[in-house]
Amino acid sequence: MxxxxxxxxxxxxxxxxxxxxxxxxxxxxxWRAYTRHAFVERLGDGTLPQxxxxxxxxxxxxxxxxxxxxxxxxxxxxxxxxxARFAAGTxxxxxxxxxxxxxEICGKAGIAETALIEAxxxxxxxxxxxxxxxxxxxxxxxxxxxxxxxxxxxxxxIGLRLAREAAPETPYRQWIDTYAxxxxxxxxxxxxxxxxxxxxxRLGDDPTALARWASVSKRFRTATELEISFWDMGLRGGGxxxxx
Numbered sequence: 001m002x003x004x005x006x007x008x009x010x011x012x013x014x015x016x017x018x019x020x021x022x023x024x025x026x027x028x029x030x031w032r033a034y035t036r037h038a039f040v041e042r043l044g045d046g047t048l049p050q051x052x053x054x055x056x057x058x059x060x061x062x063x064x065x066x067x068x069x070x071x072x073x074x075x076x077x078x079x080x081x082x083x084a085r086f087a088a089g090t091x092x093x094x095x096x097x098x099x100x101x102x103x104e105i106c107g108k109a110g111i112a113e114t115a116l117i118e119a120x121x122x123x124x125x126x127x128x129x130x131x132x133x134x135x136x137x138x139x140x141x142x143x144x145x146x147x148x149x150x151x152x153x154x155x156x157x158i159g160l161r162l163a164r165e166a167a168p169e170t171p172y173r174q175w176i177d178t179y180a181x182x183x184x185x186x187x188x189x190x191x192x193x194x195x196x197x198x199x200x201x202r203l204g205d206d207p208t209a210l211a212r213w214a215s216v217s218k219r220f221r222t223a224t225e226l227e228i229s230f231w232d233m234g235l236r237g238g239g240x241x242x243x244x
Contacts, residue, residue, distance in 0.1 A: 012157035017192030019199040020153060022208070023146070023220040030224045034150065035158050039231035044162045046170035053172065054109055055237025059125050061102040061116040063230070066129035068094040070136055070148060077141040079201060086194055093187070101178055124233040128226040135219060142198045146216055149195055150224045155179045156188035 011031065014021035024031050039056070042048035071094065074087035103113045121129075136144035159179025166176055178184060199207050199216075207213050 012161060015153060015156065015188045015192035017196050019195050019207070020149060020192050023149075023217050024153075026217045027221040027224050030221055030228065031150075031154075034224050034227045034231070035154055035161075037228060037231040039234045040158055040162070043172045043175065044166040044170060046167050046172065048172065050109070050171070052234055052237055053175075054106060054111065056231075056234035057102050057106055058111065058116055058119045059122055059230075059233060059237070061099060061106075062119055062121055063125055063129055064094050064099050064102070066133065067148070067151065070129070070132045070144065073133065073136040074141060074144050074148075077136055077144055079141055079198075083141060083194070083198065086190065090187075101175070105174065122233050122237075124226070124229040128223075128230055131226060132223065135223075139219075140202065142202045142216065143219060145191075145195055145198050146219050147223045149191060150220060150227050152191045153188055154224070154227060156185055159184065 011021075011024055012035070014024070039048065039052070043053070068091050071087050071090045075084045075091075078084035078087060102116065106116060107113070132144070132147045135147035156179060159176055159181075162176045163180035166173070170176070203210055203212060203216075207216075
């Protein structure tokens with residue numbers, strides 16, 4: 001690609017994706033509000049109330065189920081066997097690996113998996129997951145992957161930063177280490193490469209020259225704003241945490 005996005009020092013790694021770097025730069029303040037949200041900062045310094053964290057985990061368990069549905073839709077929307085294989089593998093990883101972290105942590109707090117499965121969705125959860133699914137239903141593979149990417153890559157950025165900056169005594173170290181870990185960081189690099197490949201295949205080598213780029217970038221920013229709302233929901237669930 002010929003894009004040369006200017007990336008602020010406020011941002012973390014671009015995981016090798018120039019498409020992601022440009023969309024993130026265009027999202028601007030929204031990206032920083034997401035990745036440095038009060039919920040995130042309090043995970044790092046250990047001041048997040050446990051009830052806020054558990055409320056978030058329960059909702060995130062529900063979110064990941066619908067996230068897996070969206071990646072399953074990506075198999076249908078894929079334009080190549082490589083895209084389809086990656087999407088199918090991601091569905092397996094979400095359902096059988098990432099969701100198990102939530103089950104483990106909640107189980108230690110006395111919350112059974114049946115309670116996670118039966119949890120009512122908060123409105124922010126509904127808005128976000130259905131937005132992503134609609135992106136896939138009404139658009140193509142690129143629309144869907146762009147809507148999915150702030151979650152995947154934002155958590156990778158957050159995990160890496162908190163691994164460096166978090167207080168040693170934070171009780172949320174397991175969560176931080178999961179998203180800072182080699183396995184998750186490898187997923188981020190692969191998703192970043194997927195985004196670049198999907199962009200090139202559908203928009204060519206200079207996608208920003210096409211009118212469609214504006215809608216793709218807007219979709220990324222909207223998903224980012226929905227991530228902010230999800231953190232807001234987590235704080236609200238804690239009662240004592242206040243607002244971002």
